[in-house]
Amino acid sequence: MEKYKARMLAYLIDLDKIEVQYSNHYYQGMCTNFYLRDLNNGSLISMNIVSERKDEKDHYYYFENVQINLYHQYQVVDGYGLSETLQYTKLVNMPRFDEVFQYHGHDLGATYTPDETLFKVWAPTALEVMVKVENQCYTMKRNEHGVFSVIIDGDLDNKTYVYLVKHHLCFHEAVDPYAYGSRENNQASVVVDIDRFDDSLYKEDLPDISRKTDAIIYEASVRDFTMDESIYATYPGKFLSMVESGLKTPGGHPAGIDYLVELGITHLQLMPIFDFATVDELHQKQLYNWGYDPIQYGIPEGSYALDPHDGYSRIQECREMVQGLHKKGIRVIMDVVYNHMYDVNDSAFERIVPGYYFRKNDQGELSNGSWCGNDLNTKAWMVRQYIKDMCKRWQVLYGIDGFRFDLMGIIDVETLNQVYRQGKDIDRHFMMYGEGWNMDTALDNEEKGMQDNHDKLVPIGFFNDYFRDTLKGGSGDQSLAQKGYFTGNMYNCEISGECMKAMRYQEVVQSINYLECHDNATIYDKLLVCNQEENEETRKKRQLMMNMTLLLSQGIPFIHCGQEFYRSKGGRGNTYNCLDDINKVDWSLLDKNRYSIDTIKKLISLRKENIAFGYETKEEVNRYVSAKHINYEVLRYGVKQDVGIYKEIFAYINPSYCSYQIDDMAGYDIIYNDNDSRDQLSAISMKIFGLKR
16 A cells, blocks of 8 residues: 555554554544554553654654564554554664664575475564465464574475565565575575585685685686587586587687686686576576676576576586586686665565665665665675675585675675675685775765775775776776777876786785776777777787786786687677677687687796786785886886796886887896897887796
């Protein structure tokens, strides 16, 4: 019922305080007598008005020191005989709500055994809760801290269930936010026997990484990675083909996971693999989305599974994907979106505890720093605990090795630090980083998980957009013509050297250096705009030089799938909902760009073999790393190390049209040379020298 049509509404606004909203169209909003009826025992007691207020539509009456038993249901009765259900939904605005109702258990959801299943849901403002298993409803009992529970006898393995939650006059259906399994398209939760998944996640097959800066991160989408028909994946766009060996490009070169192994990356960052809303899981190819529209955080995406209807398919196959990557020595970073939900009103959060999970501004409106209509209220105790519980699930059940946080500036600093500490306790190799933009969310700036607060978030990393824009130039649709150092802006020469030293944040390990990611135009497409006067060969030389510099820089290098072989999105930027013909990886590009790929492979090997490219502290960088310019056009970047094949390595980088003589590298070996002359640095060229011990 819409509020303006209601004659009376009654809310519990604290554990012993009631607010009655009385329409001015009903007895001019005037009433002197109110009563509280306990529906459990039939009692009816008078309540004394302690304060009143009016606006143009309603008259508000307030009552204090009211004896309320949250295990009971009540009605407020006015002096004219009208009765109205006492609602608990406004309790979420009570300052001590979290203190009273926070639940420290880790058993919410469905806990299965062959003999019985325990269902638990946190719904402190609900009047009644039932669980519907298949077509049978069971009443749940209210317990302390607002948790409702019921034990149902029998073997419920792979059975569907939903919660029915009553806040006013009727029940609303909601899936379980803590569910492990789901039917297709979020239709219902599924009871899952987690003990079935006790096989190894092959963490023992992963190489030891002593420093975070040893990581070389590669970003890809499960769907895009194997959707190209030319590689003949058995299950295109699915979890299982992500780790399918033996895939070949049209020219016979390794594709898929075999290519990643050959390239030499250490970490694969997967774009969202949790359950998202905007792809029909039964008809995957009809709709496309990157997946930054969460609907079930703790469940793998069904369109990536062979049988989305089976509650176990997506779980098993997601685990097999992670296992397959681990067997190949590749750690898995999961892209998580704990900043917003796809739809507030349709979310299980809002249906179970209205008004609690989503942040509001001072006017009581939904905060919208995500630009998606809502922001998660991460400071709320049970929201923070939920995020930690889900992150732990992905680490323990699925073997995820780290998290990339989307729009991290919407999440508060304390939540992020708690997630990091938890992850590190589980796995000493755990990594965590994210987008540190200052989002316009209803959160004080000093509490935002943005890069301006990097000193409060050590050693959580940030996408270094200053590195990106200085070296490459702008990436957004309105800034494609903007040039960086490598695209011809020589004014950025000196500061590009500083970018390579990764001194922007509190610690070097916080700098996630990148030139391209899934957002915005690819480097190849940008160069078609900002360097359109140049020929294809010159533009590719620029892109290769950028990619090589990325791998030589201090900090942690991040590579978007295909930037090493000139991937294009047809000139489009954020292709989050374009179809597969735009987004799928074109594996034939590997055949056409072997020199570039082989060069990147060599640079990855060079980085791995020399600790000097991955110093962790500013003290080490200041001591061992140099970046000088020649005539504000050429960069001379140098590193020194105490151990390794080379005690010194120098790179000369020239994205200008001028040529330079190199006269100080006598006795040094040539590691990389893009033309025949040793001593001549030609226009748009790069040379790397090493001094052996």
